[in-house]
Amino acid sequence: MSVTxxxxxxxxxxLEHLNxxxxxxxxxxxxxxxxxxxxxxxxxxxxxxxxIVNLFFEPSTRTRISFEFAEKRLSADTVNISSKxxxxxxxxxxxxxxxxxxxxxxxxxxxxxxxxxxxxxxAERIPSMVINxxxxxxxxxxxxxxxxxxxxxxxxxxxxxxxxxxxxxxxxRVARSNVYGLLxxxxxxxxxxxxxxxxxxxxxxxxxVFQRIEExxxxxxxxxxxxxxxxxxxxxxxxxxREYNRVWGVSRDRLDCAPKxxxxxxxGPMNRGVEIDSDVADGPHSxxxxxxxxxxxxxxxxxxxxxxxxxxxxxDAKKGLKE
Amino acid sequence: xxxxxxIRNGRVLDPSQNFDSQVDILILDGSIAxxxxxxxxxxxxxxxxxxxLLVTPGLIDVHVHFxxxxxxxxxxxxxxxxxxxxxxxxxxxAMPNTNPVVDDPAGVGFVIAQATSAKAARVYxxxxxxxxxxxxxxxxxxxxxxxxxxGITDDGNPVMNSGLMRRAMEYAQAFDIPVADHPExxxxxxxxxxxxxxxxxxxxxxxxxxxxxxxxxxxxxxxAELTGGRIHIQHVSTAYGVEEIRKxxxxxxxxxxxxxxxxxxxxxxxxxxxxxxxxxxxxxxxxSDRKAVRQGLADGTLCVIATDHxxxxxxxxxxxxxxxxxxxxxxxxxxxxxxxxxxxxxVIDLPTLVDRMSCAPARAFGIPGGTLSDGSIGxxxxxxxxxxxxxxxxxxxxxxxNTPFHGWxxxxxxxFTIVGGEIVWKLDT
Numbered sequence: 001m002s003v004t005x006x007x008x009x010x011x012x013x014x015l016e017h018l019n020x021x022x023x024x025x026x027x028x029x030x031x032x033x034x035x036x037x038x039x040x041x042x043x044x045x046x047x048x049x050x051x052i053v054n055l056f057f058e059p060s061t062r063t064r065i066s067f068e069f070a071e072k073r074l075s076a077d078t079v080n081i082s083s084k085x086x087x088x089x090x091x092x093x094x095x096x097x098x099x100x101x102x103x104x105x106x107x108x109x110x111x112x113x114x115x116x117x118x119x120x121x122x123a124e125r126i127p128s129m130v131i132n133x134x135x136x137x138x139x140x141x142x143x144x145x146x147x148x149x150x151x152x153x154x155x156x157x158x159x160x161x162x163x164x165x166x167x168x169x170x171x172x173r174v175a176r177s178n179v180y181g182l183l184x185x186x187x188x189x190x191x192x193x194x195x196x197x198x199x200x201x202x203x204x205x206x207x208x209v210f211q212r213i214e215e216x217x218x219x220x221x222x223x224x225x226x227x228x229x230x231x232x233x234x235x236x237x238x239x240x241x242r243e244y245n246r247v248w249g250v251s252r253d254r255l256d257c258a259p260k261x262x263x264x265x266x267x268g269p270m271n272r273g274v275e276i277d278s279d280v281a282d283g284p285h286s287x288x289x290x291x292x293x294x295x296x297x298x299x300x301x302x303x304x305x306x307x308x309x310x311x312x313x314x315x316d317a318k319k320g321l322k323e
Numbered sequence: 324x325x326x327x328x329x330i331r332n333g334r335v336l337d338p339s340q341n342f343d344s345q346v347d348i349l350i351l352d353g354s355i356a357x358x359x360x361x362x363x364x365x366x367x368x369x370x371x372x373x374x375x376l377l378v379t380p381g382l383i384d385v386h387v388h389f390x391x392x393x394x395x396x397x398x399x400x401x402x403x404x405x406x407x408x409x410x411x412x413x414x415x416x417a418m419p420n421t422n423p424v425v426d427d428p429a430g431v432g433f434v435i436a437q438a439t440s441a442k443a444a445r446v447y448x449x450x451x452x453x454x455x456x457x458x459x460x461x462x463x464x465x466x467x468x469x470x471x472x473x474g475i476t477d478d479g480n481p482v483m484n485s486g487l488m489r490r491a492m493e494y495a496q497a498f499d500i501p502v503a504d505h506p507e508x509x510x511x512x513x514x515x516x517x518x519x520x521x522x523x524x525x526x527x528x529x530x531x532x533x534x535x536x537x538x539x540x541x542x543x544x545x546x547a548e549l550t551g552g553r554i555h556i557q558h559v560s561t562a563y564g565v566e567e568i569r570k571x572x573x574x575x576x577x578x579x580x581x582x583x584x585x586x587x588x589x590x591x592x593x594x595x596x597x598x599x600x601x602x603x604x605x606x607x608x609x610x611s612d613r614k615a616v617r618q619g620l621a622d623g624t625l626c627v628i629a630t631d632h633x634x635x636x637x638x639x640x641x642x643x644x645x646x647x648x649x650x651x652x653x654x655x656x657x658x659x660x661x662x663x664x665x666x667x668x669x670v671i672d673l674p675t676l677v678d679r680m681s682c683a684p685a686r687a688f689g690i691p692g693g694t695l696s697d698g699s700i701g702x703x704x705x706x707x708x709x710x711x712x713x714x715x716x717x718x719x720x721x722x723x724x725n726t727p728f729h730g731w732x733x734x735x736x737x738x739f740t741i742v743g744g745e746i747v748w749k750l751d752t
Contacts, residue, residue, distance in 0.1 A: 094642065094643065095641055095642075114645075116527035117645075120596070121642075135527070136527050136643075137528070138526060138528075199523070200519045200521070200523065200524055200530055201524050
């Protein structure tokens, strides 16, 4: 693997410290990788001979599968490790575990971990490239990138758009990555949810805060509706799922009051009837499945760029001409 | 008979007597014999030329964790006492949250025995408030005091039950010891790992609001008022907490309170990049809190500087931020950090620093020292105010190196630490 650092850095830990050009380059590269997934033979030799470890300390279905498809369609060799059955749960430290992987000569690690900062921690300690697939409540950069790609596909631009993230902002890495990425690209960003689920000083990041969903719907061009973790009830953050749906649920009736049609997004998995009603999730303005499709393209782009690829040679790379 | 010790030509600064003058000090048989100009040395006396150096009553740190028994891989009483000496401290108070906790006279006796054989700084044990630090019933407070404990605290596992805290503050009065409290409402701090604010929001780390500390500071002040007992509030980190203590003092509540070097110098921005050596409890707060803590120190609301020296093995700090334990070492950096960042920057003057690091701590816990008056114990710190040095954690005498001050350029540190007339630390330059 190339020893020189890629133009987005050695690792992708988050979007907070990427500039708008770097983000746009990732989106443009993803655009050119999209068609691979529509081919009959979904494989290009871009990462042939590279070894990638998908290291998931928290359960994940779609993110892990999305990364794995992206890796396999780029011809990388992949190994999946989940916390169940790995030695980390037996008391081995993260750093020992990573060094052992490293000793087997790998090229990249895709990691999800329950602690904020875990991806950066790992990236600073191993020479392999690290892609953050979600660290605690900190960042989930590829999710935000695929969200932005989807918005750009649907509306054509991001700058100046009004995008509101709805739900449990406090515990959400998706929210933070979206806030950083969208602000970088010049969007107006708001968050909406009960005050118990909004982090302290969130407005100082440059976002507008709505406590009522009606105000958010009135204001926004795009709603990105977050999953409400069911355990938030037990934690005393909300009284009940029923009440949450009554007060903050995105429903057809509420959207019908909006001055314009809103683009509806959700990072999944959805709790139908809690944060989003089925007729909205399945409605004409929902792009939830487009997000999933774009996820694979975005992850291919990130893998390619971190491996030293450049946005303008992606077409050659797909044909195997780069080697 | 110990060999006499004559300290010549130093600038002797003793805030307990408003004394600041260039004189000699003679220590005979472990006690200050007298001060004066051109003292004639007894025949067998050892002499220290303190020309150009500052001579103060021995520094006292009333808040350290020496981890023994149970955590000897982090620190032992012997290594901790030697680290104290290297930092200019002649005495420390050891917290009882060891494993097992110090909640009976045997535990107190063990700490004293280990400290005696270390032949370094004096170590005064604190006992627990509650049995097993479980917060349910009182520990053997009277017996622990008889065995040598100088106070009680459940630091590390603060007493949530206000009724029990009231009883402790009533009961302790018979023994004239302070009840020391780590003020924290655990239900408010929850799973927080740093100060709640913009930095915690950006980093996605769970925050502890100031209110989690403030509520228990107010509780403790009210209980001290109710019972007439002595409360010592540990490591105050919030602006509101400082103000409430100030008001309580003004109405006569018997309260003493600590400021820690890290809360005096750093803010929660230090946590940036998930620096686990900036993780402690209470957490580093905002710059306005830091400003209030500094004002509290200057005006005497916070009359004691204490490090909360909390050693952890490097493996334990080499983890994701959530998983790393709270605490930093402080004994070997405290004096240099505060001389450089408080005294040289005119936040407080030199006599105030010496008062807060020596005289006031001795008074707060009723322990010997904190003065160079004739007849008092021969605990003396000799400081080179002009010595420029760089903090190198690998040179610490402490077993642990978890400091946010590694690599800092400092000016001023202890050159000799003298306990009972014997040199326990001498800086080799």
